[in-house]
Amino acid sequence: MKAPVRREAPGKLLIAGEYAVLTPGRPALAMAVDRYVTVTAEPAREAEVELATDLVDHPVALYRGRDGLRPHQPRDAAQVRGPLAHLVAVVETTDRLRAESGLGLVSVRLTVRSDLHENGTKLGLGSSGAVTVAAVHALTDFTGACLSAETRFRLALLATVTLDARTSGADLAAGTWGGWVRYSPPDRQALRRLLHRDGLLATLRACWPGLSLHALPPPSTVSPHAGWTGRPASTTAKVGDLQHSAWWQSDAHYRFCARSTRLVDELTNALDHDDPVAVRAAVDAARGLLLGLDQQTGLGIFTPALTALCDAAEAAGGAGKPSGAGGGDCGIAFLPTTGDPDDLHGRWAAAGITSLHLSAAPPQLPSPPSRIGPRPDSTPPASAAPAPRTAP
Numbered sequence: 001m002k003a004p005v006r007r008e009a010p011g012k013l014l015i016a017g018e019y020a021v022l023t024p025g026r027p028a029l030a031m032a033v034d035r036y037v038t039v040t041a042e043p044a045r046e047a048e049v050e051l052a053t054d055l056v057d058h059p060v061a062l063y064r065g066r067d068g069l070r071p072h073q074p075r076d077a078a079q080v081r082g083p084l085a086h087l088v089a090v091v092e093t094t095d096r097l098r099a100e101s102g103l104g105l106v107s108v109r110l111t112v113r114s115d116l117h118e119n120g121t122k123l124g125l126g127s128s129g130a131v132t133v134a135a136v137h138a139l140t141d142f143t144g145a146c147l148s149a150e151t152r153f154r155l156a157l158l159a160t161v162t163l164d165a166r167t168s169g170a171d172l173a174a175g176t177w178g179g180w181v182r183y184s185p186p187d188r189q190a191l192r193r194l195l196h197r198d199g200l201l202a203t204l205r206a207c208w209p210g211l212s213l214h215a216l217p218p219p220s221t222v223s224p225h226a227g228w229t230g231r232p233a234s235t236t237a238k239v240g241d242l243q244h245s246a247w248w249q250s251d252a253h254y255r256f257c258a259r260s261t262r263l264v265d266e267l268t269n270a271l272d273h274d275d276p277v278a279v280r281a282a283v284d285a286a287r288g289l290l291l292g293l294d295q296q297t298g299l300g301i302f303t304p305a306l307t308a309l310c311d312a313a314e315a316a317g318g319a320g321k322p323s324g325a326g327g328g329d330c331g332i333a334f335l336p337t338t339g340d341p342d343d344l345h346g347r348w349a350a351a352g353i354t355s356l357h358l359s360a361a362p363p364q365l366p367s368p369p370s371r372i373g374p375r376p377d378s379t380p381p382a383s384a385a386p387a388p389r390t391a392p
């Protein structure tokens, strides 16, 4: 009987680069937070695969059908497509890896515990990414594969693209490496095509243009504070709306991506030099960039609560912005370490914002910091630029 294997992955806040990071090669800056998803892998008790999570009120038993995992109970089909979708994608992707490697499939029960929901409501701290990273880690270690962090990240991204090839994977990067990471994504649509054409092993081993990842030093002269609006928002819906708008792949989109890349570079520099004034200025500019996007597209990034969160950060002597897609979920503020967090938290409480009392999660790997892909100051690959819009 195999011993249970437990692995955890942190949630994340997005400090800069939202929406631009959807484009291959365009960077975002994320901070992993000290709230985690924990996944335990152990031998299944009654079925080939069993999934137990706090999002579903009973463990779900599955068997391996010809086209992937199927629930034993037809009533569980909706769970498999909904709250269990990320776990199912991880098991199917790991099964594929073993099958292509000539290895037998393993019976397994995955049990999830998450700190990224509050009374059943998501906080917007990247629970889908954290559950994917933790499940890949637990499952591959359970089966004895013991993969490197980069291979686990790649596997997690491939599992994710089978569900949604739009998502950037910034949450997976933060969940895999922890700490502060500057991440730029590969072309996920191209990965999906490669997966279909050449299989999983070949895709895992292929060159992934656009992918880069750099660990950054945590600042000591500014402190991050996270505030929760109490209202969940759908990142998938916002990204879908944007990609179907006239803005997508317009000149304005190209300018937005270029400006966002400069901002991420400025923030990277500010963090490298631990410069509180430059961090504040860059975070403020990141807020302005998202506001401009909202005004141009009517996407609904800034809700009254998120605007109040940012205004309170400014009034407390810092800078604030939404974290991620906006429309609800949470935001982040940076204060100089000489500032008064109680002042900020008091202002947030008055505006109905809950302080989450988070810190950066420590890097998951021993030093030296990970470095994948080109240096941060190099220009993004040509594929990073959306194609100029041509007349129909």
Ligand SMILES: Nc1ncnc2c1ncn2[C@@H]1O[C@H](COP(=O)(O)OP(=O)(O)OP(=O)(O)O)[C@@H](O)[C@H]1O
Binding pocket: 053, 054, 055, 082, 083, 084, 085, 086, 087, 112, 113, 114, 116, 122, 123, 124, 125, 126, 127, 128, 129, 131, 233, 234, 235, 324, 329
């Ligand atoms: N505890 C969990 N157990 C199993 N699956 C989970 C768990 N938490 C999240 N997931 C998966 O992630 C999905 C939620 O993803 P969603 O993008 O809506 O939230 P999020 O990643 O927390 O938010 P955000 O992208 O705004 O940070 C769930 O439907 C489920 O598939």
Ligand SMILES: C[C@@](O)(CCOP(=O)(O)O)CC(=O)O
Binding pocket: 014, 017, 018, 019, 020, 021, 022, 124, 125, 126, 166, 167, 168, 169, 170, 235, 239, 323, 324, 325, 326
């Ligand atoms: C809008 C986007 O760039 C960031 C979304 O962040 P969040 O999942 O809402 O925290 C989407 C993505 O990176 O996949």
